[in-house]
Amino acid sequence: MSTPALHVLAYPYPTAGHIIPLLDLTRELLTRGLTVTVLVTPNNLPLLDPYISSHPSSLNHLVLPAPDITPPPQKRHIANMRALRDLHYPILLQWFQSHSSPPVAIISDFFLGWTHHLACELGVPRLVFSPSGAFGLSVGFSISRDPPKNDDPENINFLVSLPRIPNSPVYPWWQVPQHFRIGQEGDPDWDFYRNNMLANIASWGLVLNSFAELEGVYIEHLKRELGKDRVWAVGPVLPPVDGDSEEPVNRGGASSVPCHEVMTWLDSRPTDSVVYVCFGSRVVLNSQQMDVLAAALEVSGVQFILCLRVPDGGQAQDDHGVIPDGFEGRVRGRGFVIKGWAPQVTILRHRAVGAFLTHCGWNSVLEGIAAGVVMLTWPMGADQFTNSKLLVDQLGVGISVGEGTQNIPESSELARLLGISVVGDRPERVRAKELSDAALVAGKGGSSHQDLNEMAKRLANYKK
Known part of the structure; x- marks a missing residue:
């Protein structure tokens, strides 16, 4: 028309x-x-x-x-x-x-x-x-x-x-x-x-x-x-899934790492083996949240990409977490850290990414659903608690790991959940693939x- x-x-x-x-x-x-x-x-x-x-x-x-x-x-x-x-x-x-x-x-x-x-x-x-x-x-x-x-x-x-x-x-x-x-x-x-x-x-x-x-x-x-x-x-x-000039490398901001470097790293990983961790364009983790997350990623042994925001001038925050000293060295070879904006849609669509630890902002929810990945939910505010309910309780594609600053997981439990999220035939993965297909058809x-x-x-x- x-x-x-x-x-x-x-x-x-x-x-x-x-x-x-x-x-x-x-x-x-x-x-x-x-x-x-x-x-x-x-x-x-x-x-x-x-x-x-x-x-x-x-x-x-x-x-x-x-x-x-x-x-x-x-x-x-x-x-x-x-x-x-x-x-x-x-x-x-x-x-x-x-x-x-x-x-x-x-x-x-x-x-x-x-x-x-x-x-x-x-x-x-x-x-x-x-x-x-x-x-x-x-x-x-x-x-x-x-x-x-x-x-x-x-x-x-x-x-x-x-x-x-x-x-x-x-x-x-x-x-x-x-x-x-x-x-x-x-x-x-x-x-x-x-x-x-x-x-x-x-x-x-x-x-x-x-x-x-x-x-x-x-x-x-x-x-x-x-x-x-x-x-x-x-x-x-x-x-578009088929990719054209609008492929979203510069979609929202400049990444601290060139997109091709991230893709090259992912190309060398097995299918559905990588956990992508990102809390959106606004959330800045506090020190307790960051310490728990870093410890869990380190202990879990999973392959991961960690995308972190830092406070800007309009996000003054007394307590903002920083990556622990030596963390990047200790996870070298299986962890890829991005500080700043990441080409999230491109990352999630890569065959190597099997799970997404997310704050459940709606853009991230849709991008994860369309990519057919298991969603690990840690909502932080606004509609994110509702979105987590949808993913975990109603759609069956999510695993709840935390809620804001009220329910911060133990690092050992988070490490366990990170590990099971990339197990091949989990029911959440089967359901995620079904919804991904439905999104494409819609x-x-x-x-x-x-x-x-x-x-x-x-x-x-x-x-x-």
Whole structure:
């Protein structure tokens, strides 16, 4: 199908973990004949390069300034959400109104709920893009509509039940998102965050980076909650498996090690023998977590790739772990350490990688599922606890190893789990391969392919 006249604005939340999946969705829209203008802040402009080179005539970009704020760490996220609204809303309003052929729709990240009000003012539909899965988003919507209460907030193990969501998930209080634990109604930050999520519920449509075979029960739940014709599951939006110029070596940042060196190292390893360890683009392990992880990797004897983040200027952290002295020398030959960004999709797709120790961020979940690897789950915050429940309890592809700083495993137990994760015929591996096949089918003529076509068709037929 082709809708050549359709022009949409794609507005990701300006962090790599949110920009990358929306850019991957943008690529899918471009291949369907749409014209897309991507909004970026200056420091994120390089992320567009591989997409622009492949679609020079139909992919445009709009560079807007980044907020200049220095809030305390615990307020940083909400302060940035609010600052983006205050800074970008008037600029975008003027840009739309002065553009000779403005976008006919806005697709924006779920942390940009205020764009619903902008879209209403402009008279165009706004689609929410969720970098979280359908289960995680169902939880977010539920606690926004009906915020959980804890009369004894000192009791971090107070149980919160969400019976309206399929499988009635239950969480200890410390796993409830921070905004709802530390704030209360009437607090400006609490109200802003909640209203942001409620604006997402009110928006014209919802685009999920998920697929029916992975989260069917939760996708159907969202369709019942929002309306069947307002929800499209189009994932996993990932680089093409067959490889082309968009192969994601520079996808998100520069690695400290050239990609070909990592691939050469993996080429010499047996199939499904390597554990890939990475906690995403934001998580910095504390010293206890790092010590446990390093000891477990050393004792386990497994082949591994360890990708570590270091705190940046915006991630000041008093207690951040460092690799123990001599660790790299002691594991030389079976361990490969990357400090900084890693070509994660490429690594996970390599035949030698059999398991993935992950913080369960949704991008990592999808990349692991698509690669068909066993998932060792150590969620750290946000929707990651929900994603771990999905992988371990419902999909049967995961093995739980820890939870944040509350449940840090013993190094000997973690070493044992690392070892069993690369055993050839584990049931988790069999199920992971099945889901990997289902993900491929979903995007090649299956449910996600059909949903993408239907979404583009609905946009093309939209009448103001």
